[in-house]
């Protein structure tokens with residue numbers, strides 16, 4: 001079985017690549033990094049190490065790579081694939097659509113075998129979004145064949161893989177925990193299967209539980225930690241005040257998840273406790289700036305802060321700690337992060353209230369707007 005995976009980064013190599021290899025797929029990574037392309041072509045394998053006491057290792061074999069600019073080769077690989085996956089960052093999915101559309105067009109013209117395409121990103125309905133962009137690039141007369149032969153199941157992926165510099169640039173150290181959930185109803189009969197994944201009839205509860213627990217908590221740790229000049233998530237977890245903040249933020253999202261999706265309260269608390277232990281894993285060093293990366297994406301309306309805050313508020317729950325995490329995120333001014341630069345420019349030119357209204361979609365009249373603004377100003381005073 002042949003898989004084409006877009007993005008040979010941390011989660012691409014450390015999770016998706018490993019899972020596909022364990023299921024017997026040959027993997028062609030399509031990526032932007034020339035060094036990685038050369039190394040993957042030369043070595044045709046790489047090692048994944050579990051960060052923990054045992055340091056268990058897996059070798060991922062039968063891999064190769066293409067650069068995104070090798071258009072003809074990418075088209076041929078996509079036309080011949082049994083499965084396509086991505087882990088490029090949700091903001092790059094529009095580019096992936098342009099990269100896969102020519103190969104998809106070719107396979108639809110030939111009425112070739114059905115294909116599953118899964119965007120393994122931290123975002124709600126990422127595969128559905130990718131589908132829209134792919135369809136926009138396909139000639140209208142191929143849409144009927146696309147409806148029959150293509151499926152874009154949404155999916156939730158969970159494994160902490162920090163940025164790292166290893167002697168072998170392909171090897172990757174990951175946390176032992178992992179979870180991959182796929183929307184079952186979207187699967188075609190031809191789905192070749194992936195060992196170790198879970199299938200769910202409704203994905204929304206799983207993706208929201210993951211995004212609003214793991215990612216809300218992680219990002220809260222990052223933004224509160226950044227304000228205190230802390231450089232890793234592991235250090236942030238040792239700061240009692242930050243840890244309290246994270247726990248209280250996750251109390252707010254947990255209440256929402258229990259009310260909205262009917263999760264058992266105790267199970268949700270266990271999920272939170274497990275998540276906090278994962279953040280504290282001393283065998284990993286995860287930088288605050290990786291976890292806080294792309295603050296504009298993280299502060300957008302469908303993401304880990306604003307969506308649970310609005311929904312919890314609408315149910316009459318308190319959202320003080322979510323508001324505080326949002327306010328901390330608005331202070332994220334890490335210069336090497338292009339989105340942080342744009343965010344700070346927007347705040348500097350138009351004010352934080354403009355960003356809250358226009359970017360997050362929370363109008364001035366909304367009580368949450370005021371709560372975020374008050375906290376933003378409070379932090380500003382103690383920063384000076």
Ligand SMILES: NC(=O)c1ccc[n+]([C@@H]2O[C@H](COP(=O)([O-])OP(=O)(O)OC[C@H]3O[C@@H](n4cnc5c(N)ncnc54)[C@H](O)[C@@H]3O)[C@@H](O)[C@H]2O)c1
Nearest residue numbers: 007009010011031032087088089090092095121122160161
């Ligand atoms: N690292 C984690 O802990 C983790 C866990 C779960 C989910 N995720 C999600 O997985 C995705 C990737 O995260 P990551 O941590 O692996 O990031 P990363 O930066 O390590 O890897 C992303 C890779 O994609 C490549 N890329 C970007 N645009 C591309 C394109 N159009 N075509 C081909 N390659 C492209 C980049 O060059 C980079 O190598 C994100 O959506 C992230 O939210 C990450």
Ligand SMILES: O=P(O)(O)OC[C@@H](O)[C@@H](O)[C@H](O)[C@H](O)CO
Nearest residue numbers: 122157158159160161215218291
């Ligand atoms: O990848 P992001 O930028 O959406 O979020 C940063 C981290 O919270 C994230 O990568 C986690 O490590 C991951 O989602 C764990 O499964």
